[in-house]
Amino acid sequence: MNRSNFGASFDIIHVLIDVLVLFFSFFIAYSVFDNDFSTMEEWIAFVTIYLVCILIFLLGNRTQYIYNNTIFFYRDRIIKRETLSFILALVCGGFLYHFSADLPIEGDFVWWLIGISYVMLVLEIVFFKNIIDRFIGRKHIPRVLYVGSKDSYNKFRYFFSKTALIVNEIGYISFDEDDDSLEYIGCLKNLETIIRKYNIDQVYILQKREFDVVQLQSYVDKCIEMGVTCRIIIDVFRRRKSFSYISSIGTYPVYTFHTVSMNMWASFIKRLFDIIFSFVAIVLTSPIMLITAIAIKLDSKGPVIFKQVRVGKNGRHFKIWKFRSMYKNAEEMKDELADLNEVEDGMMFKIKDDPRVTRVGKFIRKTSIDELPQFFNVLFGSMAVVGTRPPTIDEVKKYTNKQWRRISIKPGITGMWQVYGRSSITDFNKVVELDTEYIDEWSLWLDAKILFKTVAEVLKRKNSY
Structure with a gap:
């Protein structure tokens, strides 16, 4: 800049x-x-x-x-x-x-x-x-001219009125057609004459998608030659379902489209909260985790902690930690039980009365104790306290582009899918819908509401298997 x-x-x-x-x-x-x-x-x-x-x-x-x-x-x-x-x-x-x-x-x-x-x-x-x-007086406010169609002019003027910018709006001129509107004062081909006649300080050109760039450059050059500030309202790309903003790197303008939050301050607060919350949770639940580890060891053979590679933000792989709630050979038994999968499209694997779950496993799953080691994942940064459901590598291989969007943020221990259905959801598209809704609506306040609802769901012990 x-x-x-x-x-x-x-x-x-x-x-x-x-x-x-x-x-x-x-x-x-x-x-x-x-x-x-x-x-x-x-x-x-x-x-x-x-x-x-x-x-x-x-x-x-x-x-x-x-x-x-x-x-x-x-x-x-x-x-x-x-x-x-x-x-x-x-x-x-x-x-x-x-x-x-x-x-x-x-x-x-x-x-x-x-x-x-x-x-x-x-x-x-x-x-x-x-x-x-x-305080300032109208005579000191920039005299502004808009260039564009009547519809684009009305739409932009509405948004402009919501900003803190204050201008003296002189009117608008069209690209190539006449208009009988009160605000219409001429055509673009007469730009120089109109600037002189109305003592224009700034020109806003509301670009048409089909407008020739070389032709547009000629009018920008004319404004520069006359010392008039020229602003281009970029309308080349359709935003679809995304947010956008303009920034600059050096002398290059950068047009950014995004669906995830770009609020760095809120992201910093979220990460700080994750660190503090996970550390406190580890300290407070350490006696429970110790008792659980002993119970798992006495109940069945195998390691206390179950480690599995999951997919995190934008496809990054990480090892998720959970208390082992299944028998040691659970992964080998998965193919044999494929026909019992309750998720309709096979995008996830869930069985209500899963024969691979141990006696202790049933209890710790019902009470969500099996997920306590995930606070270490949060502390080390691969997960968040609140986020989207962390998928397996096999699940992600089947994702469409639209489904891939649900891993555009860090996965969480809890999330929308946890408080609005948990294991009762058998349609993977519903999981995607809840996760993308969380991404679109994310705020620190939403995280707080999900945390409170998660506590209520855990206490109810419903839909947790």
Whole structure:
């Protein structure tokens, strides 16, 4: 990216207004309660804590892309995200306040400061664009011209209105046809004349899939020659069922299509949670695992831990660890029992009263104790606590392209398939449907809900064989 483009999408005005709103909230609370500090040191200490809270709030918003003016959010989503940043700042401020020197501040002052700050931030979100219009004035806003068909113009204008970008929309011009719409002001062949006539600052070209690239380049060159900013709305590829975004590497624009979450911050939190959760689970369940290991050893011949190569993220192989719940020669018996497989299309192998399962195996499967060693898989990074069902190599060999998508993320100890059916599901397409639904809808909150439901399912001991 060129140095002159650095921060081109960063909405510095939004940041400044947030800071002003928070300072104004402090002024209101202080004026109402007239809280006197005994010494200048106490005043400096409290103001320092408040400034740190503001900084944390701004960083939280930046992390959640609130200050990226090319991404649109509905107001309720902005309120939700800024509320999370506000709570984070509040928690950090509470720790600083607790561990700092005693500050003789009235409790009412602190609570009213928090309340006023939050209410003012919500009001700012609701009236943000009106504030910008009054503060900057329409004459300083870029005068924008759209190029494209009427349908593409209306669709793009709708999305554009949801962003934090503010422009003075002059109208649109078509590629090659006349239009009697109120916003229509000419054809693309007259681009230079229209730019001169309407004092255009920026041109948005909504590219048609069949539009000649060489011809398009000529109009881009014309804008560059005149010093007018030109933006191309890429519409060459159909998105299908995927998300997309534009980034850049050096001077090359990169158009990314993806179906998995690209939120690095949320992914980091998920991995951190997996490490902490699996470590705590291993420590707390170690007595159970020790007793289980002894019981397995006494019940039948063979190793305590069953290791099997499974397929992980995008086809990576790893060894899954489980307590052995079957007899030692279970894999050799699998072919003999193929006719009893209850999965309709043979994409998985499940039998309700599997003769290969030992006496101890039946109990540990019913209580899900057999899966406790998988927390080591989670700790070492080959699995997640919540994810998709980990398939075998033989299963994956039969996958279609659509079914392959279910292994586009790390497999998990539990997941949608675990809480919405477990072993009662006999249609593999239903498993794929649940797994892809999880991939599409993934969030940290969804993981939390699945964990709670998993605990409930384990306690019920239903559909677990």
